[in-house]
Amino acid sequence: MFLSMEKLSQIGNIPVDFQTLVSFLKPYRSPKDKAGKMVQSGQLFRLKKGLYVLSPEISNTQISRELIANHLYGPSCISLETALSFYGMIPERVMITQSVTPKRKKVFETSLGCFAFTSVPEHYFPIGIKQIISEDGFAFQIASPEKALCDLIMTKAGIRFQSMKSIREFLLEDLRLELSVLENVEISIIRQCIAHGYKKTELDFLCKFLENEYAD
Numbered sequence: 388m389f390l391s392m393e394k395l396s397q398i399g400n401i402p403v404d405f406q407t408l409v410s411f412l413k414p415y416r417s418p419k420d421k422a423g424k425m426v427q428s429g430q431l432f433r434l435k436k437g438l439y440v441l442s443p444e445i446s447n448t449q450i451s452r453e454l455i456a457n458h459l460y461g462p463s464c465i466s467l468e469t470a471l472s473f474y475g476m477i478p479e480r481v482m483i484t485q486s487v488t489p490k491r492k493k494v495f496e497t498s499l500g501c502f503a504f505t506s507v508p509e510h511y512f513p514i515g516i517k518q519i520i521s522e523d524g525f526a527f528q529i530a531s532p533e534k535a536l537c538d539l540i541m542t543k544a545g546i547r548f549q550s551m552k553s554i555r556e557f558l559l560e561d562l563r564l565e566l567s568v569l570e571n572v573e574i575s576i577i578r579q580c581i582a583h584g585y586k587k588t589e590l591d592f593l594c595k596f597l598e599n600e601y602a603d
Contacts, residue, residue: 394411395411395441395445396441396445396446396447397411398411398441398446399441399446399448399523399525400440400441400443400446400448400449400450400451400454400523400525401440401454401458401525402434402438402439402440402454402455402458402459403438403439403440404437404438404439405419405422405437405438405439408422408431408439409422422439426439429442429444430442430444430445431445432450432497432498432499433497433498434455434458434459434495434497434499435459435495435497438458438459440455440499448523448525449523450499451521451525451527452484452499452500452502453465453469453473453484453519453527453529454521454525454526454527455484455499455502456484456486456502456504456527457486457527457528459495459502459504460486460488460490460493460495460502460504461488462488462489462490462512463486463487463488463490463504463528464486464487464512464516464528464529464530465484465485465486465527465528465529465530466485466486466487466505466529466530466534466535466538466539467485467486467487467505467535467538467539467542468481468485468539469481469483469484469485469486470485470529470530470532470535470538471532471535471536471539471562471564473529474532474535474568475565475568476532476562476564476565476568476569477562477563477564477565478563478565479563482500482501483500483501483502483503484500484501484502484503485503485504485505486502486503486504486505487504487505487506487507487512487530487538487542488504488505488506488507488512489506489507489508489509489512490504490506491506492504492505492506505538505542506542507538507541507542507584508583508584508585510583511580511583511584514534514576514579514580514583515530515531515533515534515537515573515576515579515580516528516529516530516531516534517529517530517531531573531576532568532569532572533569533572533573533574533576533577533580534576534580536577536593537576537577537580537584537590537593540586540589540590540593541580541584541585541586541589541590546586546589547589548588548589548592548593550592551592551595551596551599553592554589554592554593554596555596558596566600569597569600572597574594574597574598577590577593577594577597578594581594
């Protein structure tokens with residue numbers, strides 16, 4: 388019995404649970420066996436128990452690691468170096484897809500790469516989250532540039548600032564940050580992070596540095 392790939396492609400690149408997948412595999416005597424064969428053939432990727440995403444060959448859309456991360460473990464949003472790289476703020480390509488979550492930290496190793504989730508305070512988490520609509524019309528959640536910087540400073544061990552010079556060195560030398568991307572920085576987001584997060588001294592230095600950098 389043949390399953391129309393056109394029908395299956397309606398799923399697109401959105402990760403789906405097994406029950407949703409089964410609804411498309413009903414023509415087969417054993418939808419579970421068919422799903423297993425599709426995984427083996429590379430037509431379907433298993434992200435974790437009960438969660439799958441179609442290959443581009445079937446979905447006719449590119450796989451979005453950002454969208455996968457949102458579905459793998461939630462609530463969560465893309466952040467840290469992954470978000471900074473997405474915005475073109477740092478030159479390095481980030482191999483691990485990084486997110487923050489108010490839940491406990493988690494790492495998923497999949498055939499599509501590593502997805503890491505870093506824990507942040509529950510009341511702090513929603514600050515500065517944006518929704519991006521990709522070219523193919525699918526949406527994912529990502530931290531704003533300011534929030535991604537705050538997340539990085541807050542969650543990475545050993546990041547401490549004692550002066551304006553130290554924050555400048557961290558941004559320009561350690562991160563090799565492209566500051567022009569922050570021309571329209573929303574200081575209010577950083578102030579919210581200071582109010583609800585930790586490492587308040589470091590975040591305050593970030594706030595003052597950006598205020599001075601883009602002062603009229």
